[in-house]
Amino acid sequence: xxxxxxxxxxxxxxxxxxxxxxxxxxxxxxxxxxxxxxxxxxxxxxxxxxxxxxxxxxxxxxxxxxxxxxxxxxxxxxxxxxxxxxxxxxxxxxxxxxxxxxxxxxxxxxxxxxxxxxxxxxxxxxxxxxxxxxxxxxxxxxxxxxxxxxxxxxxxxxxxxxxxxxxxxxxxxxxxxxxxxxxxxxxxxxxxxxxxxxxxxxxxxxxxxxxxxxxxxxxxxxxxxxxxxxxxxxxxxxxxxxxxxxxxxxxxxxxxxxxxxxxxxxxxxxxxxxxxxxxxxxxxxxxxxxxxxxxxxxxxxxxxxxxxxx
Numbered sequence: 135x136x137x138x139x140x141x142x143x144x145x146x147x148x149x150x151x152x153x154x155x156x157x158x159x160x161x162x163x164x165x166x167x168x169x170x171x172x173x174x175x176x177x178x179x180x181x182x183x184x185x186x187x188x189x190x191x192x193x194x195x196x197x198x199x200x201x202x203x204x205x206x207x208x209x210x211x212x213x214x215x216x217x218x219x220x221x222x223x224x225x226x227x228x229x230x231x232x233x234x235x236x237x238x239x240x241x242x243x244x245x246x247x248x249x250x251x252x253x254x255x256x257x258x259x260x261x262x263x264x265x266x267x268x269x270x271x272x273x274x275x276x277x278x279x280x281x282x283x284x285x286x287x288x289x290x291x292x293x294x295x296x297x298x299x300x301x302x303x304x305x306x307x308x309x310x311x312x313x314x315x316x317x318x319x320x321x322x323x324x325x326x327x328x329x330x331x332x333x334x335x336x337x338x339x340x341x342x343x344x345x346x347x348x349x350x351x352x353x354x355x356x357x358x359x360x361x362x363x364x365x366x367x368x369x370x371x372x373x374x375x376x377x378x379x380x381x382x383x384x385x386x387x388x389x390x391x392x393x394x395x396x397x398x399x400x401x402x403x404x405x406x407x408x409x410x411x412x413x414x415x416x417x418x419x420x421x422x423x424x425x426x427x428x429x430x431x432x433x434x435x436x437x438x439x440x441x442x443x444x
């Protein structure tokens with residue numbers, strides 16, 4: 135599933151082409167791509183057609199296109215969703231295309247945004263904008279003007295800010311982190327506490343600070359917790375600079391190009407290969423409905439000693 139770097143690459147690619155553009159037509163080719171759309175908000179095609187797109191905004195793994203101050207097109211890429219920028223004359227024979235949004239941009243002219251999704255787990259929806267819970271700019275857009283900037287789609291409002299967000303509160307995060315008895319990897323994947331971090335970047339961050347993913351977050355000293363948060367930021371930043379992580383053709387940017395951070399991974403997907411730090415073969419272990427990758431030497435499960443009863 136695309137994580138923060140991959141979604142941000144898509145957002146940044148869309149922004150220049152859709153900001154200030156008017157939607158001239160919408161083609162819904164597969165209704166399964168509207169599973170998150172609430173029919174009570176109106177017919178998707180009718181609501182979107184004629185609207186002006188104010189920006190491309192992201193929080194964590196969610197992306198939205200504000201349509202004025204009250205509504206937005208919300209996109210979730212799921213496992214294999216893609217938002218591709220195309221010219222109007224681009225062949226329309228892609229069998230995985232689910233929705234096509236035709237726009238007219240004042241500088242770039244006619245363009246098309248195709249929502250392509252091979253596995254149909256992603257979706258688009260029109261949702262109402264509600265005030266950002268903390269009153270700050272709701273998500274990253276590269277622009278902060280307009281009444282839409284402090285509005286967040288209702289279905290995204292429960293998602294926490296991500297570590298690259300200027301409004302992310304380190305102290306608040308660390309305070310909650312210190313009280314969580316769950317394994318540290320589960321805490322990193324909790325999108326209501328910190329968003330944008332998925333399986334790949336959790337494994338990379340834990341490897342960077344030599345932590346086992348099953349160690350209870352509450353047992354980690356404050357200094358080490360700060361080191362972990364710094365590592366998360368550093369890993370996400372490097373992945374973003376390299377265009378995200380692509381293991382197959384299912385994650386691409388808006389022009390259909392793959393990211394190349396996969397070549398820089400130190401943990402994820404490296405089972406059986408030597409640890410880049412100590413040379414010990416990396417291991418792959420079952421974790422929830424997915425896998426974890428770690429170094430059995432560098433990332434041993436060290437539990438704090440309990441004090442002897444008096």
